[in-house]
Amino acid sequence: MNIPEQIGNYTLDREIGSGASSQVWLAHHTKLPERQVAVKVLMSQEREAIRRFQREAAIAARLRHPNIVQLYDHGYSQPFFYTMLEHIEGGSxxxxxxxxxxxxxxxxxxxxxxxxxxxxxxxxxxxxxxxxxxxxxxxxxxxxxxxxxxxxxxxxxxxxxxxxxxxxxxxxxxxxxxxxxxxxxxxxxxxxxxxxxxxxxxxxxxxxxxxxxxxxxxxxxxxxxxxxxxxxxxxxxxxxxxxxxxxxxxxxxxxxxxxxxxxxxxxxxxxxxxxxxxLGATPAAAPTPTGFQSVGVAANEIETTLGPDLIRAPIDRAHRRAEDMRSAPQLASLLDVWAGQHRMYIALLGRLARLHKASSANVYFYRLRLLYEQRSPAEDDEEPDIHAQPFALTPEVDRWKIELPVVTDFSEHPGDRVILPGSTRVVACRPCEGRGLTPCPHCHGKQRVLVTRQIAVSPTGAGAATAAATFPNGAGGGRRTRGSATQEAEPPATAQAPPAPRTEQVLVPCPECEGRGGITCARCEGVGRLVQRKTFRWRRRTDLIHAQDDRPALDESWLQRTCKAELIYRERQSGGFRPEWSTLKAIAPMLAEAQQRADPDTRIVLSELTITFIPVTDIVFDLGKPGDSGLYKLTIYGFENMIPADWRFFNWERVIMISITAFSLLIALICAYFAFR
CATH class of the missing domain: 1.10.510.10 (Transferase(Phosphotransferase) domain 1)
Incomplete structure (x- = not known):
């Protein structure tokens, strides 16, 4: 399709650019030749292309900025849609x-x-x-x-x-x-x-x-x-x-x-x-400042070292706050509001204060979260070689090279016992020396034991007795034998005392080992061999180490209750620490403390460093009172711009006046009580 020579009031002079679906032409106004525009002509007739072209024009029409090409007009000249734009003499x-x-x-x-x-x-x-x-x-x-x-x-x-x-x-x-x-x-x-x-x-x-x-x-x-x-x-x-x-x-x-x-x-x-x-000469001593000095957040190692890994929005918000705090009227307004919240403070403190200096910084708070894994030294573990199965010939693996359940978070784990691969071997059972039997602890391997049994005694005549063995079934207990004749025993004429029991020792088969002299070895269960392996136990536990920037006279509990700490950094590292952490002066002692809690049997398997911060601004001022040369220092904390209570700014005249008034009122009430009693 041919581009028309004229679109609206503009004559197209020459093509100055092109895109995937459009061409850009330099054009001038037919009545005002000095008036030049860039005409962007849509060459495509596809519905989606037309829709995008119209949307581009609608968006560009909203944008009025010296560094955005301005849109003048948009329309349709059969068969083309076009947009007239500001012509920029130059190039891309x-x-x-x-x-x-x-x-x-x-x-x-x-x-x-x-x-x-x-x-x-x-x-x-x-x-x-x-x-x-x-x-x-x-x-x-x-x-x-x-x-x-x-x-x-x-x-x-x-x-x-x-x-x-x-x-x-x-x-x-x-x-x-x-x-x-x-x-x-x-x-x-x-x-x-x-x-x-x-x-x-x-x-x-x-x-x-x-x-x-x-x-x-x-x-x-x-x-x-x-x-x-x-x-x-x-x-x-x-x-x-x-x-x-x-x-x-x-x-x-x-x-x-x-x-x-x-x-x-x-x-x-x-x-x-x-x-x-x-490059310059040795600087002379700086003159004593006579006006108000203010500085923003100075460069610090957190932003310098961890800059690319920081969550930027809070950091830049802190820089904007620091710039606001460089304004003396802004600080005076904050002091007025703060003093107005305390009825006993000096009224309009901000108007009275003569500001000398304001400096902002960020107070950082650090939390090092740790997951320790403990692996005990290897110990021998044995079991009977009942199945006599073969074991693969593999080299023994160090305990710290064995893969355990993957660490995904800071969950503690009670652990378990793990066999060291390559440590399995078959050994003779030491208690039975490979025989499968151990000497019977009852007969000591002699198969027989001495037992003591009783012998019953029966009386015969006056003072005479004949020994008879006592059997369990009671044989011979009811008859008397004389020669070959058997006759019923006659009851004694008078009762006699039972004879004293008699005992004897005889050898019998050992009841414990059934006369074998040995019992099945409890350690190897009679096979004479043991499967021996090296095992260790493992477990995981968590720990926390906290630290913060040292700031004198800081009431940490008040600060935590009053101001919100903004999160700017949270990174994890498996198997130790990130290299850049050790370069930070505030973090290095925490890492050293964490390492001290480890030993050859305990290692750090996961660590996480979290850094939060609260912006602060220190201001120095005096109250301009005659004869008062003292300087006051206050700190404004957080994005909330909170200032802790400070008795130095009590309006003591008001306090004394209120005290006198209250005391006078009390005396008057007492007098009235006794006067009308």
Whole structure:
């Protein structure tokens, strides 16, 4: 299809760009030749393409920002839909980098700040660009103004998504969320892409050797440091900013593009100050300050070392709070409100206070969670070799190399007994010396034992007796035998005392071993062999170590009741600690204490470091009273801006007056009582 020579009041002059489904033409007003616009003409007649083109126009019409290309008009000129846009004399950032390579730091920062401002503005209206790339950034010739354009695949909050699984964007510049699908792309995805653009400006290369997120390279690796790309004389903290912007977890990126700009400004401000001190002459003693001094949150090792792994939103919120606290009127207002909440305090304290200094910091709280695993030294375990089964010939394995149930969380486990592979062997039973029998403990292997039994005695005549064996069945107990004649025993004329019992010892078969002299070995159960293995016992237990930044005169219980600590870091490590933890001065003693609780039989199998913080601001002031040269120091805690009670600011005149009034009233009541009694 041929493009018409004129659309509306504009004459099309020449094509200045093209896309997958559209062309961009330079046009001028037919009556006002100096009035030039860029006309974007949709070449596709597909319903989805038309819908996206119209949606792009609707979104662009809402955006009014000096760093976003302005939309003038949108309509239909058969058979084309068109959009008239602000014409920017110049070219795209992509063309600039292709033409000259790396962009100088000052120019790159200038472009970065402008596009960050445009991006935050769009995000404030609920618009996600979704295709941040150098091709969609225009650089105006002469003014060096940077403008964001092409909202063709942008999305507004609450807008339905027609294509869920499609990957939209420019390869090499889209975020990990783009790979997950359109529904996962948020404003944090734009910040990721902006980080890639900034890296690309400084190095003329991508942060990776190959564009990630594509079928042949789906993973996102950490970015290559800028120094390895040949970018010299760059503060090392810039790489930390890159790691934060390009974090795989969106919550660990900067919450806004402006937050990334502020962090870069702080880095370069420190870097330039350090350079001036090193290169300049020996600085003279600083003059005594006569006005109000205020500083924001100073650089600290938590942000410097763990920056890319921190949850950024609370950190940047703390920096914004610190900037607010640099305002003397803001501090005076807080003091007024605080004093007004206590009737006995000096009224309008903030108006009376002459502020000398305000400085902000973050008080960090640390919790080290530990899971210890204990494995006892190996011990021999034996059982009878009843089945005589063969065992595989394998080398013996160390107890710490045996895989136990996988550690997934900090659950304690009572453990169990585990056999060491390769430690099984067959040995002769030591108690029975391999015979399967042990000497009978009753007969000591002699098969017989002496037993004692009684012999019954029967009386014959006067004082005479004949010995007769007593049998169990009582034979011979009722008859008397004389010669060959048997006659009934006559009852004695008089009763006689029973004879004294008699005993004798005889050898009988041992009843315990049934005359064998031995019994089955209880250890080997008669087989004469034992299966011997090495075993150990294991268990898991948890532990906690707490610490916090040392801050004098801090009422911890009051602080915990009053202010909420914000979570900024939580990381786990299997089998020990992360290397960066040991570089932190506040964390190193905790790690040392944790190691002391381990020994050769106990190891740390899982650790988790959690860091929370509460922002604080210290202010120094005086009350300007004649003859009062004392300075007061107060600390404002938390995002809640809480100040603990302080008796120094009692209005003692009011306290005395109230006391006198109360005492006088009491005396009057007593007098009245006795007067009318």
């Amino acid at each position: 950032l992509r063309q600039l980098i292709e033409r000259q390579g790396r962009i100088q730091l000052d120019a790159a920062l200038r472009i970065f700040r402008q596009i960050a401002a445009a991006l935050d503005y769009a995000h404030s209206l609920g618009v996600v660009h979704r295709d941040m790339s150098p091709g969609n950034i225009l650089i105006e010739q002469g003014s060096e103004r940077a403008l964001l354009t092409d909202f063709g695949i942008a999305r507004e909050n609450g807008q339905a998504i027609t294509v869920v699984n499609a990957i939209m964007g420019t390869p090499g510049f889209f975020s990990p969320e783009h790979v997950q699908g359109a529904r996962a792309v948020t404003h944090s995805s734009d910040i990721f892409s902006l980080g890639v653009i900034f890296y690309h400006m400084l190095s003329a290369q991508l942060p990776w050797d190959e564009p990630p997120g594509l079928p042949d390279n789906p993973g996102f690796d950490p970015p290559i440091p800028l120094r390895q790309r040949g970018v010299e004389s760059m503060p090392a903290d810039v790489d930390r900013v890159m790691l934060t912007m390009l974090a795989l977890d969106p919550t660990r990126r900067f919450p806004s593009a402006r937050a990334a700009v502020d962090e870069l400004d702080r880095i370069f401000a420190r870097h330039q100050m350090t350079t001036q001190i090193i």
